[in-house]
Amino acid sequence: MALPETVSWDEFVVMLGDGATPENFTAPCGMTSRGFNRTASTGETEVPDCDDETLPSVTFRTLNALSAEISGSGVLALGSLPLWENFYNAGVAVNAKVILDKTLAEGGGYWILPMLLTTFNITGKKGEQALLDITLTSAGAIPPMTPAAA
16 A cells, blocks of 8 residues: 655744745744635636537636635734734735645745735633634736746
8 A cells, every 4th residue: 555645734834925036935933723715716607519509518617817825724823913913004915824734845835926815813712822813815827836846
């Protein structure tokens, strides 16, 4: 039996850029879950059969737009709060770097894409630590993954 190589939790990293040239990326502390979701919206056209219009039409779909979302949650780490607060208050896109396999070994890679902070929730419950929930939504082109150097 041959098992596939996989990516562990600590090798799936989300980092935020500082806008400098060259850009420096920092992974906010405190996240205990994160996600990277890419979607495509489509348009639909029903095309009838020209020989027999009583037959069901065929649906043709075209790709209209690509979008991406980064989600995350975890404990509210005070050291990362200024990073999130500045991102939220700036109201502009910031580059995010999503890494699969932080060692960038064979098969790993990363994406860098402009994102807007669209959800910034802080919650808490008596007797527990304060929690953070964030969502970043793409604000530009969704590039293909940059593969790790061989």
